[in-house]
Amino acid sequence: MSRWQQWWKSTRREVASEWMALGAALFFAIACNGAFWHAFAATSAWQEPGAWRLVIGLFIGMVALHTALFILVLNRWTMKILLPLLLMVTAAAVYYMNHYRVYLDPDMVRNVLVTDSKEASELLTPGLLVSLLVCGLLPCLLVWRSRPVQRSVSRGLAMHAAGLLLSLIVAAAAIGLAYQPLASLMRNQQDIRHLITPGNWVVSLVKVLMDDKASNGPKAEIGKGAAIERPANARPRLLLLVVGETVRAHNWGMDGYGRQTTPKLALQDGINYPDVTACGTNTEVSLPCMFSPQGLRAYDRKAIRESQSLLHLLDRLGVKTLWRDNQSGCKGVCSDLPFEAMSQLAIPAYCSDGRCFDGVLLDGLKSKIDETKGDAIIVLHMLGNHGPAYYRRYPDEFRKFTPTCDTDQLASCDAEAIRNSYDNSILYADDVLSKAVELLKQESPSRDTAMLYLSDHGESLGENGLYLHGVPRSIAPEMQLKVPMWLWLSPEMRKADGIDMGCMLAKRIAPRTHDAMFSTVLGLMRVRADVYAPEQDLLTGCRKP
Incomplete structure (x- = not known):
């Protein structure tokens, strides 16, 4: 075994999947929800008395609910597969949310799923690569360097259940702390929830897959008994x-x-x-x-x-x-x-x-x-x-209005060039x-x-x-x-x-x-x-x- 391999093995630490779920939730809340916090800061809720309770409640609730979600799917067998996948997809989502102010509701997720390779290629920009590196690949390296805790199935299930219950209790307490302003925010700004990452795209994806699966049967006929009513000598129509x-x-x-x-x-x-x-x-x-x-x-x-x-x-x-x-x-x-x-x-x-x-x-x-x-x-x-x-x-001969924005990164062009x-x-x-x-x-x-x-x-x-x-x-x-x-x-x-x-x-x-x-x-x-x-x-x- 080489020195590099010895060092790699000796520096790896055991991490229980419950703690990994909490760490991932904290990372997402701090590093990947800029679009949500920006949108929240633009609402009147930010100006209301006691806004600090709402901010704390939102942050703790976001972390706790994501932790509960991750505990459901992460274990010693899935942790090094699902969590890196979650990190990479979320890194891409963060880029588009921040760059284009995208809301990842079911319609947008459905739109992404049917995007062809030609459309997708125009959205692959250097800025996306940076986001994938910082918010995706680097955290993935930490995940891959960890070792899952070895424990019996019964003890693992018990720890999972305890972690899930504790996460839900903390989430409920956080929501209770800021219930009135939070209820008002979600009532008046319903779509802001589609900016909470990665829950937004995960929940939307599940909803899309379930809805589309339920609608794959034969199509119902419309206009039963319909007929074309024109004189017999009428000319055909195009x-x-x-x-x-x-x-x-x-x-x-x-x-x-x-x-x-x-x-x-x-x-x-x-x-x-x-x-x-x-x-x-x-x-x-x-x-x-x-x-x-x-x-x-x-x-x-x-x-x-x-x-x-x-x-x-x-x-x-x-x-x-x-x-x-x-x-x-x-x-x-x-x-x-x-x-x-x-x-x-x-x-x-x-x-x-x-x-x-x-x-x-x-x-x-x-x-x-x-x-x-x-x-x-x-x-x-x-x-x-x-x-x-x-x-x-458009062909070159239609380049009438100049200067033009000749890049896929719109934010790098001024408004006139884009127009x-x-x-x-x-x-x-x-x-x-x-x-x-x-x-x-x-x-x-x-x-x-x-x-x-x-x-x-x-x-x-x-x-x-x-x-x-x-x-x-x-x-x-x-x-x-x-x-x-x-x-x-x-x-x-x-x-x-x-x-x-x-x-x-x-x-x-x-x-x-x-x-x-x-x-x-x-x-x-x-x-x-x-x-x-x-x-x-x-x-x-x-x-x-």
Whole structure:
């Protein structure tokens, strides 16, 4: 045995798993909860008389409850596996919580679980490596240097039970010490609990796994008895439904933004809706919601997940469907329906380094349309303004607003550079959308056509220290919830349905939500169904008898 091995062995100390659980809980409370304490300091509770009781109660309660949680899963066999895993995941969580002000609620954890490798690679920054080293690897070395105490199973169970009971008693005492201000804090700042690390992501992960497992059965049919009601001699209809990604209304040129980021769409004869609210603040929530009959007004994630989508209903009625994707999938909206992953095609004109510009969605689209007979709906799911790499979302010729933020670490750029990169992405989206309209105009001799564009959620660009998106909806800033929506109808479609464009323009300023998409699509396809809500249809009241 070498001297190094002798030294390593001689300096290792026995540590009972109960004490390791307490040490880990103390480490997390002190070193890994900066985001929580920062958010707490920003609340009025910090200013109330007796705030010291609340601070002490919070700290002791946090340590005691985490200790109890760790005692349940740590023993001499699992300690050197589970605790390092917990440390490394928490180190990553700490970085994103501190850097982007992320709240690790179930929706955010679910969003993380479905993030593809391309999205994840853009979030692997030097800052993350530092956090993994300081809050993850170094504590892991201490864990690995320890030796678990050897004791009988009966004594181990007894010590575990005693440690668990003592932790719960201390937690109860701490909560009792600060019950009134703590109850007020949790009532008025409900989402602050999603910043308490690592309990936030552990509890959220368990909840996600349990909820998703319970919802994996066959999808319930929607719109039973639905039918398309158009004259027998009516021309077929083609609807292009474009789902944007992370485009916020605040930077949308036609919504009164100081810059014209939508110059080409502004020249098209379309209708812009300036007051639209998203279902959620991430794609995992918004995409299924907008394609569901429940929508935001009756949001029920379980019911949405267990039911078919708008596309399934149309497919059942004989409308040809196609989902073209330059993102991370359709989140179940198009399950078992025709799907094309455009980013996987690696078309040189649009793609490099594993990513494609959104122009790829139009590649070969004309031939796809020509192959489709009868009614059809084609969904284009854009990569859009997906952060943090806004500078990678547009070709060089659209780098109009400068200087730009040419790094994935947004906090290292000033606000103007971030905004410039983001606006350039919208400028490119405007070009793609305008080309899509021109493509639809070519179909006018044989079809009635329309295009509806709607972003899934907005984005924070550093306002109030927030970046990206995914803040719980109840406390989300307007930047993450207000999105652009734009509708174009061909002259032939307007004539066939007797659409009064003056009426449409007059009604466009009314507040709308993502719910408008579901019934507007049914209305454009002239579908009679019990899930059709006329008050949500953008054309209601503007069709002439």
